[in-house]
Amino acid sequence: MTDVLVVGAGLAGLHTATGLARRGHHVLLVDRRSRLDGAVRTTGIFVARTLADFPLPEAHLGPPISRVVLHPPSGRRAVTLDSPRTEYRVGDMAGLYLAAARDAVEAGVRIALSTRFLGRDGDGWRLAGPDGDRTVRARFLVGADGARSRVAAELGLDRNRHLLVGAEVVFAVTRHDRPPAFHCVLDPVLAPGYLAWVVDDGEHVHVGTAGYPDRYPQGLAAALRRTTTTAPGLHHAVPVDAERRGGPIPVGGLLRRISSPEGLLVGDASGAVSPLTAGGLDPCLRQAAQAVDVLDTALRTGAAPAGYDGAALRKAFRGRLGLRHGLAAVRSPWLVEAGFPLLATPPGRALAGAVLFGDRSFPDAVSDARAAEVPARPPAAPGRRRG
Template sequence: MTAPSEPAVHVQPDERAERVDVLVVGAGLAGLHAATLLARARHRVVLAERRPTLTGTVRTTGIFVRRTLEDFDLPEEHLGPPIRRMMLYPPGLTGPVELVSSRDEYRVGDMGPLYVDAAREAEGAGVDLRLATRFRGRRGGVFHLEGPGGEVRIRARFVVGADGARSRVARELGLSRNTRLLMGAEEVFPDPDPGVEPTFHCVVDPRVAPGYLAWVLRDGEHVHVGTAGHATRFPRGLYSALRDFGARAPGLEGVPRPASVEKRAGPIPVGGVLPRIAAPEGLLVGDAAGAVSPLTAGGLDPCLRLSGHAAEVLDEALRTGRADALERYDGQALRARFRKRLLLRRGLDAVRTPEMASAALVALRTPPGRALARRILFSDGSFPLP
């Protein structure tokens, strides 16, 4: 099977401001999904992505939960084997809590090829995808980009910020910006044992993952070893914590670390959907909107669902000529549905010592604790759309 080719890079032919319906900034899953839906609705869409290739600089683990797999048509060939088993460990890595589902709960996507497939679908719908093109801001009602051929000026009726947790579009539009961030780092390499039982190993230990979890995910195709937490609370830094964890991580017994591994890292917003994610000139999707679970830090399901909602709202605004249609793209209303997970997030932030982490795992061994863990990790819920 031949490797998928990259979408072509388009260069602006002249210096005049080009008129389009929507400028989407950022070609992650959120931006690609929103752009594709808008193009299918017959709107003229430019999608600007600063990376020169969609297969490089992947930042997400790429975990898709069951509801996403049920509701979205993801290419089977780019998904790893189903995962039904989770192991939760205290700092000492003894006496883990084992949770096994009767359903396929998780699958890990091969994100580079997934992005390429989504980009092909977007271009097939009519999206004008421009790689190696940076968003430079807005001046005088014109959006300025920097592409391979120099400056590009676009006059768009609306702009969509799909440009990550530290969104420049949010700043340009005066919208809310993420302030509660975790930093994560991960190493990925081929799994040497294709017959291993697919398992998600999670360790609660504030020394290697302050305010979050360290993990090993093995599915027989790839091994993911990672950690995340509050950047200021890693005693020796994030990468030192990852190295320390990788040297003793569960699920890796007898598995050698290759000399060359894929490295991923980036910020993870965990403050919930931001209060103000729309303005008359445009809106935010994905990480830029804070559309990530405050507790589990899962963002792929929210990014797809919120992008669909954004495309519906923009389609209405474009068809009716009424910018006030964006008022129903309401971050405050969505945020209200995250209250329980925001409360649990504060609880996880409060786990500051190994003793506290061990006590939390003891509580999870009780019937109510196991029921809570199953409800969080094997949930039937998804992103709370209006």
């Protein structure tokens, strides 16, 4: 018997597990990967508000980025936006996962890798690991298992239906004198409904594209090949041994039903990703802090999780969902090209700056982002079952 079974060891799962363990609860964290520094799916872009609110290890963050360059399909007449502050830093996600895993173990979390979550088994949850199948009983189950969450299905919660797919290559470069920059290519053929990107911070380069899977004329792989050879802002040849990443991106907004008496969802599993920018790292960390508070209270009181209602928070997505629908409706590169000069006007720059440099986050109605960092304290409810 364990207090909480967390499925998925991404940042959301690791931070939820660590926060609960630091509050004195027994936590088992499982992940089907054999190593946490492999099969990375995210570009790992952290925004200014995340950098200010969360103590991320400095050693695993790239150089500051304050410049965004917007490119139309033709690549001509780009619009450059410079911010007076650091807006982005790209994380070394493999290093961040390993550092977060060390924190989790130090807090008392038991981590089981190469372990798949199979679903319900009587009054427990079936896991398949290196030593065979076993059943684990847990007071609560946490789904941190990505956009296509198996946990969501087992708990009878909502699942993501609106998904983009993305792919990128990542490689190290020799330090250069060009200012770190985030290049965005708005092309509804190359990246239908989203964008292609080149992020060059002077240490690493990320080149990728994402969009609606059914709207790539020749497939996502072909779009990625075109991006890696023609994308503006790319000053380096892509090495054949470059790391490759990819996966689904939920952009339908926070799901309505993200908790039940048996558990809850965090991160991509809950849809806590901006529908417009597809940014999910800041929401996942803030939502993990909220999940820690909710589950800590439930474990101490013996009640079901309360105050963790996606329907109540979906209003924070209304504006971005509207912009998502508008972006999805644009299918002609000529339309983008014709409208692009508007971005160079003061109103256009102001709108682009609000989207790219704004401090809005999601979910907004969360507890202190540092709630998961409190020291462990003895349980307040005597006689609670431990295992």
